Amino acid sequence: xxRLEKWLAKNWLVVPVGLVYAWLAxxxxxxxxxxxxxxxxTFIDTLxxxxxxxxxxxxxxxxxxxxxxxxxxxxxSGLKGxxxxxxxxxxxxxxxxxxxxxxxxxxxxxxxxxxxxxxxxTWAIKLPMIPLELQLFGWKFxxxxxxxxxxxxxxxxxxxxxxxxxxxxxxxxxxxxxGAL
Amino acid sequence: MTVTDSAILxxxxxxxxxxxxxxxxxxxxxxxxxxxxxxxTLVFFVAIFxxxxxxxxxxxxxxxxxxxxSGRGIFAPLVAALIGGLAAGPPAAVYPLxxxxxxxxxxxxxxxxxxxxxxxxxxxxxxxxVRFFGARFxxxxxxATLVLxxxxxxxxxxxx
Numbered sequence: 001x002x003r004l005e006k007w008l009a010k011n012w013l014v015v016p017v018g019l020v021y022a023w024l025a026x027x028x029x030x031x032x033x034x035x036x037x038x039x040x041x042t043f044i045d046t047l048x049x050x051x052x053x054x055x056x057x058x059x060x061x062x063x064x065x066x067x068x069x070x071x072x073x074x075x076x077s078g079l080k081g082x083x084x085x086x087x088x089x090x091x092x093x094x095x096x097x098x099x100x101x102x103x104x105x106x107x108x109x110x111x112x113x114x115x116x117x118x119x120x121x122t123w124a125i126k127l128p129m130i131p132l133e134l135q136l137f138g139w140k141f142x143x144x145x146x147x148x149x150x151x152x153x154x155x156x157x158x159x160x161x162x163x164x165x166x167x168x169x170x171x172x173x174x175x176x177x178x179g180a181l
Numbered sequence: 182m183t184v185t186d187s188a189i190l191x192x193x194x195x196x197x198x199x200x201x202x203x204x205x206x207x208x209x210x211x212x213x214x215x216x217x218x219x220x221x222t223l224v225f226f227v228a229i230f231x232x233x234x235x236x237x238x239x240x241x242x243x244x245x246x247x248x249x250x251s252g253r254g255i256f257a258p259l260v261a262a263l264i265g266g267l268a269a270g271p272p273a274a275v276y277p278l279x280x281x282x283x284x285x286x287x288x289x290x291x292x293x294x295x296x297x298x299x300x301x302x303x304x305x306x307x308x309x310x311v312r313f314f315g316a317r318f319x320x321x322x323x324x325a326t327l328v329l330x331x332x333x334x335x336x337x338x339x340x341x
Contacts, residue, residue, distance in 0.1 A: 011225050043226075141289075156326070
């Protein structure tokens with residue numbers, strides 16, 4: 001019983017999502033089937049990225065020294081740290097949930113919150129989608145939009161870091177078992 | 182699998198092989214850590230994807246278009262931000278929608294906001310974000326990004 005409770009506390013989202021599916025399956029079975037198919041397609045499309053992400057999470061944990069992360073992405077890294085984060089976010093792809101484990105790994109290794117926020121901000125830049133945007137909206141629209149997205153990292157990162165406060169980062173800094181979630 | 186997928190898998194695989202040559206023990210440990218974390222979060226990931234499927238099946242581009250209406254006026258970017266922020270479709274789906282709205286004389290500000298909010302806000306992944314980083318971080322980022330999408334949209338309307 002306690003194991004179930006612990007599992008539910010960790011995976012609570014399963015309950016509301018399961019209930020909506022059950023309700024849809026009864027009232028609108030065709031829609032439920034379509035939702036399930038869309039979900040499965042998205043998941044299968046993302047699986048390669050997720051696998052790659054967790055390989056990188058493991059490699060990050062054993063190879064990258066804390067000293068290195070602290071030096072380049074830590075509290076003293078300033079604008080350079082945010083710029084590296086913005087660059088990383090630009091090249092990352094896949095859904096946002098896949099990026100979270102990687103960010104957590106970086107924060108545990110001593111990156112400052114602003115770096116994580118910069119990565120999430122520019123993650124919205126989808127490099128493979130740029131040709132499509134160019135084709136539909138033209139180069140002026142594309143350059144302004146992508147430029148604003150990139151610049152947003154430098155505004156959002158310090159602002160949100162300030163808003164969440166100094167103590168927020170402590171949850172990642174306890175000397176926990178290496179790689180524990 | 183797209184080219185990008187193959188590329189990222191290739192890079193991860195190559196790094197793993199290099200790591201294996203350099204230090205077998207460390208590499209085995211890395212794989213164990215990755216596998217453990219993957220297992221820890223897999224059910225939650227499945228639930229998130231199930232929720233994305235629900236939203237995609239229940240909210241169609243036609244409905245979004247109906248709510249956004251002509252997409253003009255002062256409040257159009259605000260409405261676009263809310264719709265884009267709540268939607269959870271693939272990024273590729275929003276481009277044709279934006280193009281269509283522009284053809285219907287929606288304002289550049291509204292379409293710019295919609296395009297940015299659609300990918301950047303990430304309402305559907307909030308539960309996962311709370312789990313990884315706590316409610317304070319997740320909701321602050323969510324709100325700030327929503328505001329940003331409106332500001333960026335208005336700047337786009339002004340510049341273009």
